Amino acid sequence: MPARVFTSLQPLACNLSSSLAALQITTSVGAVSRLSTEWLAGSLFSLRYPQRLSRRYLEGPFQITSAAFLHTSSSLNAGRKRKPPSNPWAVAKAAEKREKVIARKEELRQLRQDAASDPVVGHTTPFLEAMDSKPDMLPPIDHLVPATDAHERQEAFEKAVVEERLGRLNHFLQPDEVKTSLARSRALEEPPLSSVTEKSVRQGKEMHFKATAAMNRILSLSNGSSKDKTRANKAWCVETFGRHITDDKFPQPKHPSMSANPETDPTKTPRVGRDTGSSEVQAALLTMKIRTLAKQLETNTHDKMNKRNLRLMVHRRQKLLKYLKRKERGGQRYQYVMESLGLDDAAIMKEVFI
Known part of the structure; x- marks a missing residue:
């Protein structure tokens, strides 16, 4: 250690040794051990449970130490009481404004809850009404x-x-x-x-x-069996969302390279027959099965197997619609499918609990 540092620390060591000697002279060995033990216990207790600190830890020879652990703010504000507001009109206006904000938040929450569609069966749309309706x-x-x-x-x-x-x-x-x-x-x-x-x-x-x-x-479909109605609903889904019908309504945007060189770029093979394998058609067919199964589970609440099948179909439809949204970039075709099926983005992107 350098001589200069040792010389500067020597008075501090002398003061510390003299303080300890004075403490041993004025206090017995048992009192010193009790004081150190109680001081340590009170300090730890005040750090963990400051609101439950008993009065005996604030009295006696370590009163200053306990108070130091309790007060975390400035010592100048420790004994100062907060003044009550002197303007009653401002207090009333603040309370009124706070009540209005709370009421508006509750109103907006209720509006969002009413506007949100059921992630399983969705809200009622003309397409779903036509699919569920039975001819007289x-x-x-x-x-x-x-x-x-x-x-x-x-x-x-x-x-x-x-x-x-x-x-x-x-x-x-x-x-x-x-x-x-x-x-x-x-x-x-x-x-x-x-x-x-x-x-x-x-x-x-x-x-x-x-x-x-x-x-x-x-x-007439009214004289048909349930199997005939299911077959008619499948054909209705294909004719509503099939790309052999919707390609004229929602044309696929061309790549810039294809528009720049239309003669050299290869032409797309034309579609043959009806479209039954696109994401929107499969999602519509799953919606038909989901609504039928959900209606059946309303009366048979203990049907565990069909409840699991319903959960699987809902999650499979979620995957198909997520893929459609990513592929179409949230375009008109995706919006048309979501509006027709009575679903929203929250029912597709969030986790569904059934």
């Missing part, structure tokens, strides 16, 4: 119109057949195809002009309307 049963042909005069009966029968709402048809048929087939059959069954009479014309019209009413009841 059509009345029998014999009870379609009352038995009145032949001319009045024909007019009433024609009006009843024309005003029938069929909706979606069974057996993969479209309403336009049925109308075209019925018009062609009527043209084929018309009698030749040489044998046309007023009675034959009236009978021909009546038979045609009866045949139309019979075909409407045969092809």
Whole structure:
């Protein structure tokens, strides 16, 4: 150690040794050990539980030490009391403003909660309503119109057949195809002009309307089984979200290199047939199964296996829609799918608990 440092530390060591000697002279050995033990215990207790510090640790020969552990602020503010506000009007205004802020926060939270869609079944949309709706049963042909005069009966029968709402048809048929087939059959069954009479014309019209009413009841989805309804819903999903339909509505943006050299770049192979494998179609099909299974679990709450299947399908749909969002960069196609299925980004990007 250098001589200069040793010379500077020598007075401090002398003072420390003299203090310890004075403490040993004025205090017995037992009192010193008790003082050091209690001082150490009180200090540790005050550091861990400052609010539970007993009074005996604040009294006696170590009162200053305990107080030093309690006060963490400046010693000037230790005994100073905080003054009450002198302006009652400002206090009232601050309380009123605080109440308004709390009420507004609660209102916004309620609005967000109401606007959020269910991550499993989603909120109601026209597409989901059409998929869940069941066509009404059509009345029998014999009870379609009352038995009145032949001319009045024909007019009433024609009006009843024309005003029938069929909706979606069974057996993969479209309403336009049925109308075209019925018009062609009527043209084929018309009698030749040489044998046309007023009675034959009236009978021909009546038979045609009866045949139309019979075909409407045969092809109506209301007379089909649950398997027919499921098959019709699958076809409805494909025709709504299939890219063979939506490519005209949402064209795929071209790469800048393709727009710069349209002659040299290879052309995309045209689509053949209906699109059944895209992400949006698969998500729509899963939505159909999810809604059916969720409705079944409302009555059978102890069906553990189907509850697990529901959870798996919901998470699989999440993956498909996340991929679609990343692929389309949140574009129009993705927004169209989400709005049609009644879902939002929170139901797709966050964790779902079922």
